[in-house]
Amino acid sequence: MADSGAEPAAAEADQGAEQNSTRERILDIAQELFTELGYEKTSLRQIAERLGYSKAAIYYHFASKEDILMALHMRLHDFGFGALANLDPGQMSGAVFTALLDQLTDQILGHRGLFVLHERNRAAVEKLHRDAHHDAAHADLEIVIRQALSDQRLAPSLRVRMACTIGAVMGALVLSGEVFSDIPSAELGVLVKDAARDLMAPVTSS
Amino acid sequence: MADSGAEPAAAEADQGAEQNSTRERILDIAQELFTELGYEKTSLRQIAERLGYSKAAIYYHFASKEDILMALHMRLHDFGFGALANLDPGQMSGAVFTALLDQLTDQILGHRGLFVLHERNRAAVEKLHRDAHHDAAHADLEIVIRQALSDQRLAPSLRVRMACTIGAVMGALVLSGEVFSDIPSAELGVLVKDAARDLMAPVTSS
DNA sequence: GTCTATATAGGGATAGAC
């Protein structure tokens, strides 16, 4: 587990086209190291070392270490809106939720590294949110879900099922490390979605 | 979320009797701060401040900052053996696994703070393991589970279901934050165990 | 765009007084 360098990290980080700009390379390396060692334990010196450049070079592309994490957060943040767009607030039900989870599953499968990064650096990312350099127009998918889970107008059985379902998806795709590297992505996706459906079925009136 | 001081943290940390020794108080405060701010971001100065003592005082009770985390890890580590004792290696099946998860659910409900601490500081705890100050007689529940999940002799559908089930339990009890604080522990336990059973049922030959 | 050199701060850890 945490086998660095074995897999091409750049393969899944192609959002701004495949222009291997220095900035993107820094982000790729940072994503890898932040995930492996943790954000706080990763020094800019280490990033620069792996990059082949000097430490100060990074400051040309990013104002601070925090800015690097912010950029990585933004990579993920944008994807969240895809699922949020189809979300009608106040209409959260079992059926809607199940559909939402299917989307989430696909997004995690497509950008797994980013989700693992966030999972392993929750404290640092939350501090980012608190210092709120991007409070405007910021509505995390996570916050929406948390609201639904806290909604006491819903039955406890439904709320707990929803939390279990999110956990099931996260458990199989994010927390599981490399244990499923022998299973094709597509198959993994089907199995996880099936599990989510079985989990929500008893509390969903379709 | 992460509402510190609102709940009596000492209430669940009564393993060595209720002797509020300085050492235990340090551990309780550290557990709180490590969870809230993250291990790396928490300084000994902060711990000492909240303790009312000076920073160096902590070094009387613990050899290093890492030692504090180790002590907290040990608090949890011991509980793991309870579930491990009933575990017959090589006999991992759906039914065995479901029973194991029931035990895990109860243990998380009883020591939730410790599990949250570990979840939010995976990098630091893993480094602890690597530096192996306690390699002897050390068999984490997590390692056993990871082995089972990686076992290619088992059907992918079973392996993924197991990962989903662990995730479901963790999702509802650990990752969920404070969203279920209005639901009694006992009810929460029943709902989670039901979910785990529904999840494992399709792949369990009973 | 990348480098060297350096300023500055903060945190872990030690020595030894009380």
Added chain:
DNA sequence: GTCTATCCCTATATAGAC
């Protein structure tokens, strides 16, 4: 058992040469 004072190292960040 607890304290003050201090050492030392590392890491972020800046200034300015090339």
